Amino acid sequence: MANKPVTTGAAKPVLTAHIGYSLLRATVIAAAAAEAMVGRGDEQAADEAAGRALQLALNEAEMTARIVVGDGDAEALLHVGETLGQGGGPEIDIALDPLEGVTLTAKAMPGALVVVAAAPRGGLLQAPDIYMDKLAIGPGYEPGVVDLDAPAGENAIRLAKAKGVDVRDITVCVLDRPRHEKIIADLRRVGVRINLIPDGDVAGVIYTAMAGAGIDMYVGQGGAPEGVLAAAALKCVGGQMQARLVFRNEQEKLAAHRAGVIDANRRYELNDLVSGETIFAATGVTSGGLLDGVKRVNGEIHAHTMIMSSADRTTRKIRSVIAESK
Numbered sequence: 001m002a003n004k005p006v007t008t009g010a011a012k013p014v015l016t017a018h019i020g021y022s023l024l025r026a027t028v029i030a031a032a033a034a035e036a037m038v039g040r041g042d043e044q045a046a047d048e049a050a051g052r053a054l055q056l057a058l059n060e061a062e063m064t065a066r067i068v069v070g071d072g073d074a075e076a077l078l079h080v081g082e083t084l085g086q087g088g089g090p091e092i093d094i095a096l097d098p099l100e101g102v103t104l105t106a107k108a109m110p111g112a113l114v115v116v117a118a119a120p121r122g123g124l125l126q127a128p129d130i131y132m133d134k135l136a137i138g139p140g141y142e143p144g145v146v147d148l149d150a151p152a153g154e155n156a157i158r159l160a161k162a163k164g165v166d167v168r169d170i171t172v173c174v175l176d177r178p179r180h181e182k183i184i185a186d187l188r189r190v191g192v193r194i195n196l197i198p199d200g201d202v203a204g205v206i207y208t209a210m211a212g213a214g215i216d217m218y219v220g221q222g223g224a225p226e227g228v229l230a231a232a233a234l235k236c237v238g239g240q241m242q243a244r245l246v247f248r249n250e251q252e253k254l255a256a257h258r259a260g261v262i263d264a265n266r267r268y269e270l271n272d273l274v275s276g277e278t279i280f281a282a283t284g285v286t287s288g289g290l291l292d293g294v295k296r297v298n299g300e301i302h303a304h305t306m307i308m309s310s311a312d313r314t315t316r317k318i319r320s321v322i323a324e325s326k
Contacts, residue, residue: 014090014120019063020279020307023116026057027283028303028320030114034099034285035294035301039108046105050114050285051077051098055084058116062089065118069095069225072129072255080126080259094118095228101200104286111200111288116281117232123276124232125268127224128255131246134201134227136218138209139238148242148267152183152219153190159217171195173204173218180220187219202282203290205230209239213289221246231273233280236308237315241270280308291317299324 033053037046055078058065063085070078078098094116099105101112117124135148137159145162146155152172160167168191174180176196187194195215197204201222207215227243234241244267247253253264266272283305284291292304303320 014092015118015277015279015309015311016090019061019090019092019118020281020309022058022061022063023118023279023281024283024305024307024318024320026054026061027114027116027281028301028305028322029057030054030098031283031285031294031303032301032322034105034112034114035296038105038112038286038293041106043102043106047099047102048077054078054096054098054114054116058084058094060086062086064089064091065094066092066121067096068093068124068126069117069228091121092118093121093124095124095225095232097202097226097229099285100202100226100229100282101285104199108286109198110286110293111197111203111290112285112293113200113203113282113288113291114285115202115229117229117274117278119232119274119276119278123274123278125228125273125275126259127228127273128245128252128259128261130224130252130255131221131248132224132227133221133244133246134205134218134230134241135243136205136208136230136234136241137216137239141240143240146217146240146242148244151186153186153192155219156187156190156192156217163216167191168193170216171214173197173207173215174220175199175201175204175222177220183219200288202226202230202233203288205241206233206290209234209237210290228273229280231270232278233282233308234270235274235278236280236310237313239270241273243268243273274310278310280306282306296324 034050104112171193207213287293
C-alpha cells in the first residue's frame with residue numbers, strides 16, 4: 001500500500017471539531033441538492049447535482065483537503081487528486097461519494113446517502129474505482145472469527161458460535177446482484193436470514209456495528225471506493241473488516257498500480273484501509289434504516305446526519321434545519 005500512517009502530536013490535532021462541522025455542513029448541502037432529483041429517473045443528473053453542491057461546500061471550508069477516494073477520471077467532478085478547501089487549515093485526505101445510491105435517488109427508493117470521510121494525510125487507502133470483495137462484522141469479537149477466504153456459510157457458522165447463538169439467528173446483509181448467487185446459495189444452505197439490499201453497501205457495512213440494526217455480517221463484492229468509506233465508519237465504532245481488490249481486466253490492474261497498489265492479491269484488514277484517526281459523516285437523501293431523508297417544510301430544509309469519530313468512538317445523529325434559498 002502506498003499510503004503510510006501519519007503520526008500527529010497530541011498538541012496539534014489534525015481532525016479538529018471544525019473539520020467535523022465542515023463535513024457535516026457539506027453533506028447536508030449536497031443531500032439537499034440531491035433531494036431535488038429524487039424520483040425523477042435521472043441518475044446522472046442526481047449524481048451531478050450532489051457532486052457540484054458537495055464540491056462547493058467543501059471548497060468553502062478552512063482546510064486543505066486532497067481527494068484520495070473519489071472519481072478516478074481526472075476530468076471529472078471530485079476526481080482523485082483534486083484539492084478542496086480555502087487552504088491555511090489542516091492538511092487532510094478525504095474519501096467521498098457525493099451520492100451513495102444514485103439508483104435509489106432516481107427511483108425514490110430508501111437509503112440514499114451523501115458520504116464523506118477524512119483522515120490525516122496518508123490515513124486512507126487510495127482505492128481505485130474497481131470492485132472489491134468485502135467481509136465485515138461488528139465489534140466485540142476476537143480477531144480471526146471470520147475469514148474473507150472462507151465460504152460465506154462457514155463464516156456465518158463461525159460468527160454464530162462466537163456470539164453463542166444458533167446460526168439460524170444470524171442475519172447477513174448482501175447486495176442483491178447476480179454475481180452474489182453463490183454467496184446467497186451458501187448462506188441459504190446453513191439457514192441464516194439474508195437481508196438483500198438493492199444498493200448502498202456503505203450502509204450495509206455500517207449496519208453490522210449499529211445496535212438494533214439487526215445485521216450481524218456483511219459479505220459480497222462492491223465498489224472499492226465504497227469499501228474505504230465503509231471502513232472509515234467501522235473504524236469509528238469498532239468492528240472487523242477484510243477486503244481484497246477484484247480485477248476484471250488488465251486495465252483495472254494498471255489503474256490499481258497507478259493508485260499505488262503494489263500487491264494485487266493483498267488482503268486488507270480494517271487498519272490497512274484506514275490506518276489513522278478518521279471522521280465520517282453521512283446525510284440521508286431518502287429515508288432509510290440508517291438516516292431520515294431530506295424534507296422540505298414551510299421554506300425550510302430538514303436534514304438528518306450521522307457524524308462519527310474514531311478518536312473517542314462517538315456517533316452523533318444531528319438534525320439540521322436551513323432556510324431554502326430564494
